[in-house]
Amino acid sequence: MASNSIALFFFALLSFSAVSLRSAFADNKEDPGLVMNFHKDACPQAEDIIKEQVRLLYKRHKKTAFSWLRNIFHDCGVQSCDASLLLYSTRRTLSEKETDRSFGLRNFSYIDNIKEAVERECPGVVSCSDILVLSARDGIVAVT
Known part of the structure; x- marks a missing residue:
C-alpha cells in the first residue's frame, strides 16, 4: 500500500513539473521544441531510410x-543533442569518442552508413543529431 502512495506522489510531482515547464516555455514562439515528423516536407523519406538502414x-x-x-x-544534454561525439580529433583537441570517458562508444561507422544513405536521397x-536519435529509436524497436 505504501509503495502505491509513493508512486502516486511521484506521478503527481512529475505531472505538475511537466505542466509548469510547458507553461514556462509556452511564451517562446521562436523555438517550437521537438517536432514530430520534422523532415516530412524537406525529406519525407528520411525516417523510412533510417529505419531500413537500421x-x-x-x-x-x-x-x-x-x-x-x-x-x-552520451551525446544528448539537457537542452539538445549535438552529434559532437561523431567529431574527429584534431592536433589540439581530443574528440569525445577518443577520450577515456568514452569507453563503450562504438559503431560510428554504422551512423556514417546511415548518413550516406540519407544524403543520397x-x-x-x-542532421547527424537527427540520425543519431532516430537510429537509436529504431534500434531499440528492433530489439523489442
Missing part, C-alpha cells in the same frame, strides 16, 4: 541497438 545493420549485428542507445546517452537536409 533494420539491415541490426540483421547483421544484433548488438548495434545498444551501442546506438549508449551514444544518445536528401543532401544537406537531415
Whole structure:
C-alpha cells in the first residue's frame, strides 16, 4: 500500500513539473521544441531510410541497438543533442569518442552508413543529431 502512495506522489510531482515547464516555455514562439515528423516536407523519406538502414545493420549485428542507445546517452544534454561525439580529433583537441570517458562508444561507422544513405536521397537536409536519435529509436524497436 505504501509503495502505491509513493508512486502516486511521484506521478503527481512529475505531472505538475511537466505542466509548469510547458507553461514556462509556452511564451517562446521562436523555438517550437521537438517536432514530430520534422523532415516530412524537406525529406519525407528520411525516417523510412533510417529505419531500413537500421533494420539491415541490426540483421547483421544484433548488438548495434545498444551501442546506438549508449551514444544518445552520451551525446544528448539537457537542452539538445549535438552529434559532437561523431567529431574527429584534431592536433589540439581530443574528440569525445577518443577520450577515456568514452569507453563503450562504438559503431560510428554504422551512423556514417546511415548518413550516406540519407544524403543520397536528401543532401544537406537531415542532421547527424537527427540520425543519431532516430537510429537509436529504431534500434531499440528492433530489439523489442
